Amino acid sequence: MLYEIRTYGDNCLNVKCEKVEEITEEIKNILEDMVETMHEATGVGLAAPQVGINKRFFVLDVGDKVIRKIINPEILEMSEEYTESDEGCLSVPGIYKKVKRAARIKVKYQNKDGEEVEEEMTGFLAKAFQHEYDHLEGKLFIERISPVSRKIISKKLHLIKKETEKKLKK
Numbered sequence: 001m002l003y004e005i006r007t008y009g010d011n012c013l014n015v016k017c018e019k020v021e022e023i024t025e026e027i028k029n030i031l032e033d034m035v036e037t038m039h040e041a042t043g044v045g046l047a048a049p050q051v052g053i054n055k056r057f058f059v060l061d062v063g064d065k066v067i068r069k070i071i072n073p074e075i076l077e078m079s080e081e082y083t084e085s086d087e088g089c090l091s092v093p094g095i096y097k098k099v100k101r102a103a104r105i106k107v108k109y110q111n112k113d114g115e116e117v118e119e120e121m122t123g124f125l126a127k128a129f130q131h132e133y134d135h136l137e138g139k140l141f142i143e144r145i146s147p148v149s150r151k152i153i154s155k156k157l158h159l160i161k162k163e164t165e166k167k168l169k170k
């Protein structure tokens, strides 16, 4: 099943999400549908709040042949060294701006079978993980861009918000 992706202006994107207490069959099905939705939208990651669920999980497929289903993630360590590159988000369509992210992170999460996984991530994977993790904290990448960039995109953001409000009224 494909989800409708929630967009900027939808309140479910600004909420701190709740921990998953038990990985039920329902959650496993949602994760499968999220992978399908992410691929359909040609995204590299999709977080639960983006499909209207304020729980702490997301999916990632950064093209390294592993589809990650990440539940209750924690970022244990972040390098002081950072990288800066263009970022976009399925919930903020058409906007790409530079964001600074830690170059290396060490993370812990549960996979769909409830097993605890620890992983060190670098490069694009590290960046995508941090982006999705932000979603669980109710934060969008546009809150991390420079004030100048923010000003440049303000009109576009306003239009997205208006579209979102129209959708929500239906």
Ligand SMILES: [Zn+2]
Binding pocket: 088, 089, 090, 091, 131, 132, 135
């Ligand atoms: Zn996003």
